[in-house]
Amino acid sequence: MSAVGNLLANPWRKHRFLAVYTWLYIVWAIVPVVIAIGFSFNAGRSRSVWQGFSMEWWTGNPDLAVFNDPVLTSSIRQSLILAVATMAIATPIGVALALGLARWRGRGSGSANFLMLLPLVTPEIVLATGIFFTLVFLYPFPNPGTLGQIVGHVTWSIPYVVVVLRGRIFGVGPDLEEAAMDLGAPPLDALRRVMVPVLAPAIFAAFTIVFALSVDDFVTSQFLATDLNTQTVPMLIYSSGRTAPNPALNGTATLMLVISLAAIGLGIGGMRILARRQGVRAEGSDMASFRI
Amino acid sequence: MARGRSAAEGNSLTLLYPRGFWKWAASPGVLWLIALFVVPFYALVSMAGGSIDPATGSAVPQWNPAYWDRASYHYVFEQLLSPDGVYRVVFLRTLRYVFAAVVLCLVAGYPVAYYVSRLRGRLRGVVLALLVLPFWISYLMRMLAWVGLLNEEGLVNRLLMGAGILQDPYPWLEGKSITVIFGLVYGYVPFLILPLFAALDRLQNSYLEAAWDLGASSFSTFVRVTLPLSKNGILAGIAIIMLPMFGDFYTAYLLSSGRSSTAMIGNSIQSLLQETTFGYAQARGAALVTVLALFVSLLTLYYIVSTARSTREAARA
Numbered sequence: 001m002s003a004v005g006n007l008l009a010n011p012w013r014k015h016r017f018l019a020v021y022t023w024l025y026i027v028w029a030i031v032p033v034v035i036a037i038g039f040s041f042n043a044g045r046s047r048s049v050w051q052g053f054s055m056e057w058w059t060g061n062p063d064l065a066v067f068n069d070p071v072l073t074s075s076i077r078q079s080l081i082l083a084v085a086t087m088a089i090a091t092p093i094g095v096a097l098a099l100g101l102a103r104w105r106g107r108g109s110g111s112a113n114f115l116m117l118l119p120l121v122t123p124e125i126v127l128a129t130g131i132f133f134t135l136v137f138l139y140p141f142p143n144p145g146t147l148g149q150i151v152g153h154v155t156w157s158i159p160y161v162v163v164v165l166r167g168r169i170f171g172v173g174p175d176l177e178e179a180a181m182d183l184g185a186p187p188l189d190a191l192r193r194v195m196v197p198v199l200a201p202a203i204f205a206a207f208t209i210v211f212a213l214s215v216d217d218f219v220t221s222q223f224l225a226t227d228l229n230t231q232t233v234p235m236l237i238y239s240s241g242r243t244a245p246n247p248a249l250n251g252t253a254t255l256m257l258v259i260s261l262a263a264i265g266l267g268i269g270g271m272r273i274l275a276r277r278q279g280v281r282a283e284g285s286d287m288a289s290f291r292i
Numbered sequence: 293m294a295r296g297r298s299a300a301e302g303n304s305l306t307l308l309y310p311r312g313f314w315k316w317a318a319s320p321g322v323l324w325l326i327a328l329f330v331v332p333f334y335a336l337v338s339m340a341g342g343s344i345d346p347a348t349g350s351a352v353p354q355w356n357p358a359y360w361d362r363a364s365y366h367y368v369f370e371q372l373l374s375p376d377g378v379y380r381v382v383f384l385r386t387l388r389y390v391f392a393a394v395v396l397c398l399v400a401g402y403p404v405a406y407y408v409s410r411l412r413g414r415l416r417g418v419v420l421a422l423l424v425l426p427f428w429i430s431y432l433m434r435m436l437a438w439v440g441l442l443n444e445e446g447l448v449n450r451l452l453m454g455a456g457i458l459q460d461p462y463p464w465l466e467g468k469s470i471t472v473i474f475g476l477v478y479g480y481v482p483f484l485i486l487p488l489f490a491a492l493d494r495l496q497n498s499y500l501e502a503a504w505d506l507g508a509s510s511f512s513t514f515v516r517v518t519l520p521l522s523k524n525g526i527l528a529g530i531a532i533i534m535l536p537m538f539g540d541f542y543t544a545y546l547l548s549s550g551r552s553s554t555a556m557i558g559n560s561i562q563s564l565l566q567e568t569t570f571g572y573a574q575a576r577g578a579a580l581v582t583v584l585a586l587f588v589s590l591l592t593l594y595y596i597v598s599t600a601r602s603t604r605e606a607a608r609a
Binding site: 003018019021022025026028029030032033035036039046047048049093094096097099100101102103104108109112115116118119121122123124125126127129130131132133134137138151154155158162165177178181187191198212215216218221232233234237238242249250256257260261264277 | 308309310313314315317318319320321322324325326329330331332335336338339350352353377385400403404406407408419420422423426427428429430431432433434436437439440441443444445446447465479481482531535536538539541542545546549550557558561562565566578579581584585587589592600
């Protein structure tokens, strides 16, 4: 864009101001978290005053370090168990629902579409409370606890899977399957051998998003928890964030962050590779747009 | 166009696949959402209409609407509406906090979204990735970061004292409205920027150039072209951050030591539901959640109507 174009495009005209503003925003959004990560390597007990570098709170301290305190390791384990189980259940259900809703015409399809969208506009505390009462007073199985938390996370994730998949399904259109069937493929083969590979990047994206949703989730986990064994990392931060006397809490949060960023990087990388294999350019915004 | 295509797709594929195939494919998801979304709503209302089980002394849900007990609703509405009601104070405070936070989110987020939408090339990808990064960091971890910074001896106080603005450390975390509002802005603004960016990205430079050619100042270009054309993005962004803010209880809890002076309606719900099961506590909690859900769905309805209206206006113009 030419300098003149730049000037015109910008109603405030001082486009330097916008650039500086944006970079200040980015620093503000990210640096506090970087500082919190830094404090997990603090030599002293403080989470606010720097007392020198050490691995005390990661491995050094025999009772309180991230890898030595059973409460901390158990919260990481619980977060990962919930995330993996939610991925495994919500993604297949969501993919089938997305395909079904895109193509099922007739009685009930409109209400099903509407029903699918409702959780997206429901505050999480409302849904979590409702599921809690349902599991406690109505259904004999599952109970609150790990299974209850998984059930809650799955309910919360299904609409996101559908939203991610739907764009791709409409983008691909019916031509490929029709071609496959014209060439003699039975419908189920056309679905399995044509549609599933074509949708693979979106399915990958859905896995990644479900993982991130589950790992970050606090409200549902909190309302459906029973005891310390069902405490996730966000719950740990909530319960001891104000009072925790040492930086091992920052370390636990950091470890969880590293694990989830690695999983998400893997997801985005996998999505790109799958998309490139099909000669389609992977859109970074596919991943970004999931909460819209 | 997209709609016509999807209908055509539905029709041709409905004929090729076995009868009822797609309905069958959708059914696990639909059944799941009925069992764990629709039924929970009913359970919520039943709990709100529940009465005390004499054996345990705790409220239990009443599944038959004919026998719903109105005591919990009565209590909640009394506390919401009477001048010195407990929830009235909390709810008005929640409205103030959410309103202030949404306005500040717009002020903080709009210029950022606008700037990125005008960027091209490699820098655009980098900035977008950095804007998306907070999505992947747990909300609670982002709040934890500020607990460390805002402590008595934290970096913020030391910087302000070093600059001579403060003489003594300010107790940011001891129930200060400004801290909670700041926390809400920090927590939710990334979710506002993306829909705003999506809307502004569709705004073509030629429109701005046309306004310029017709003699509009940069200010009136912004007010009369950019702002109206990004209205749907603004509405979507506000809806996305406002709904969860109304149920938020962790921001206020972490950033104000759980003080009641900054409690939001989410905190009232959380304490009714989780502190005791004795007496009407959980039924009252359920009633309060039901009222909140109703309030939020009115807001959503308003959002849908006003988006539809501004889309219609844009089509006519």
